[in-house]
Amino acid sequence: MTMKSVLLGAAAAIASIGTAQAADLPLTKGEAVEYVKVCSAFGPGFFYIPGSDTCLKIGGEIRADYRVFGGSKAYKFSRDDNRSAFNTQARIWFDARTQTDWGLLRSYFQINADSHKISDTHTYNSNTFSIDKAFIQFGGLTAGYAHSFFGFYDNDYGDTIWAPYYAESNTVNLIAYTAQFGGGFSATLSVEDGRDHRQDKLFNDQGGQQVPDVVGQLRFDQEWGAVAVQGAGHQFRTNGQFADDFGRNRNKYGWAVGGSGLIKLPFIDGGHFVVEGQYANGALDYLGIGNTQIGGQDFFVDNRGQFKGGKGWSIVAELGGNITPQLNANLVGSYIDTKYDNVAGGLGGGKLTVKELTVAANLAYTVVKGLTISAEAAYTRSDNGDGFDNGKTGSDHVAVEKGKGNIWQGGVRLKRVF
Template sequence: MTMKSLLLGAAAGIAAIGAAQAADLPMTKGEAVEYVKVCTSFGPGFFYIPGTDTCLKIGGEIRADYRVFGGDRPSFLGSSSFSRDDNRSGFNTEARIWFDARTQTDWGLLRSYFQIDADSHPLSAGGRSNAYNGNTFTIDKAFIQFGGLTAGYAHSFFGFYDNEYGDTIWGPYYAESNTSNLIAYTAQFGGGFNATLSIEDARDHNQNGFAGIDTTAPVVPAAGEFVAFNQGGTTVPDVVAQLRWDQDWGTLAVQAAGHEQRSGVINPNVTFINGTGERNSNKYGFAVGGDVLIKIPAIDGGHFIVEGQYADGATDYLGVGNSVLGSVDNFYNPFLGNVERGKGWSAVAELGGNITPQWNANLVASYLDVRYDNALVNAAGTGTVDYGIKEGSIVGNLTYTVVKGLTIAGEVAYTRVEQHNGDFVTAPAPGVFKDEKDNVWQAGIRIKRVF
């Protein structure tokens, strides 16, 4: 037998052994590879979650803000002007990220939305936040939509200016801007008409009072003192309704809200001027409003919108939380021991659009007028006086798009604040306050990257 024959025989034997062993192994097929596919049903940026029919969009932005403040810083029933504890300049960086998941079902669109915001050093409209404020993380939105149902933490259905426009960078405007825990249903009637009924957490629409008399022994409010209102626990949620008509030329809307005011016990030892003690109070307030939006076809994204509202005992719906001074829903009447509801009105108007493909401009004007009848003890300590707040603000900004997703914006805002305190004397150092008027302005730039 030649060497060649031996080699060929050995190779054949090895091949036979390998084939026999392979026959004992389980047969397998190549694993299917799941690729991320683009979802075109809901606009750009959506993709299918592998293995599902759900489309997901992940987005975010970084905002770098640089601001300066000037004028007088108003304070509640006190002196105006900036102190050494207030900011005359401030930097702030904010990061936002959101997730939008949508699935088309036989019963309609199923959507869930979640957004979280993180601030490095948040600043108020008047620069009142001091240098010691640290990082904050907040849930901006978290809600589920299914057909006409909305459930979760979403923007209040009272008004739509803040949710759909509100194009100031920092400048204040006075409109409902709260996010609320709610459950709502929107019915579509065709022809652009829809109606929404929303049940919202009243705690998200409360404006609490200030610290007032705090003693451990029976006391009568003296001249120059005021009695704080403390919001009690919620028993009845807010009821919000809106009727809206959307057309190619714009939108008309009317809305209303009901709000409970329930006092909490501050100090059972307080005795009021008429000799009575503090009494609990349950009252119900309301707010009504309307919107007009007119689109300007000659300008890309051009629009003019006006929103106005009146409230009695539900001042959150006026946007008092956005004011430079700050405000509350109610005061105690220091004679009767009852809650006196705050009432007033506010309005905001915006004109804006893209004046070129790179430049966007917005001009916003807003006004707030709130009063509290019988809120304070007069200078003589023999009766009560009214307290009132008026704020007017005008804001202008200009935004330049450097490249897609990157913008640089500048804004200037001026606010006029007036306090009407009647014949009120502050304690413990008496000093009559008739009216106090302050001017606040701010300016700055924002660099923003959206992805």
């Protein structure tokens, strides 16, 4: 036997062994590797951050807005005002949750970016970025930049597209604790940054903050709806420009109280009627006065040099629901009435008033899941008195009524949520 024959025989034996072993292997495809593990504990869209027990949900939204404006009397549009305006806004948010032995640990962050920021008929800086929310929750504790705990209409409903309404609508820096008592009862105590609740658009003469705002709410939630009562305390202070006739600056405390009610309408999918009203003295942010055409001021000095807070009340109501599975409708009405009696500035003083009524209606049609087209029309009636000296004397001295008129707006929004 030659060496060549030996090598050929060995190769054939090895080949036959390999074939026999291959015949014993199962003929299956490789199993798919799950690189992201789904977290079902907190609803759809959450996944586990690799290497941790924290669930994360990332979401986003694109809004394309197209609006037109009109008005009369005081709101005759000048060449500086827009009769039409477009804006595109992008939103992105991160919601991280971990279940611990002490309760749920959650952190939430949302940032918004606008191509052209629009407020009423004016367009502000282009390409603006803003923090919408940034807070931590642990059990009943909430800390960070979150919606004020005064009321619940704006945070839970507030279903207008652009139209203003008059209720607490600020995101503020706060630290709060909510206690759950069972049976739907809960109570919240919140310490909130008073600078986020200031209203000083008219004079801009507030002093530095000493004491933060204190907000409390009692709430009762049931299947039929919810009710709540809330209150707030707010310090307002003069700076050097508002010292009285004796050169003294003043510290005073304003307050606000309100009530909210929700009735769910079971005969309409998502049907609801919600109403919220409030009264304030020296704490007008809680009325939503910052959403009015003229804005407002927490305090003023009267014609006797006394340091006082502005007073007023506001109310908002909304009726809404799904007409069909694809078509949603909302009707919103809101009114605010504030006054500053005997404002300094002329013989006998004057009465500065801020009164507005807004009515808005909108429809939203879901084209496909995640894509909606909405349309809204709104009307605002303003009756805002100047209150300062108009150059007349004696019995002819009356408040000048600047800002008395109306404004309307309409538009369309395309929104994609993902």
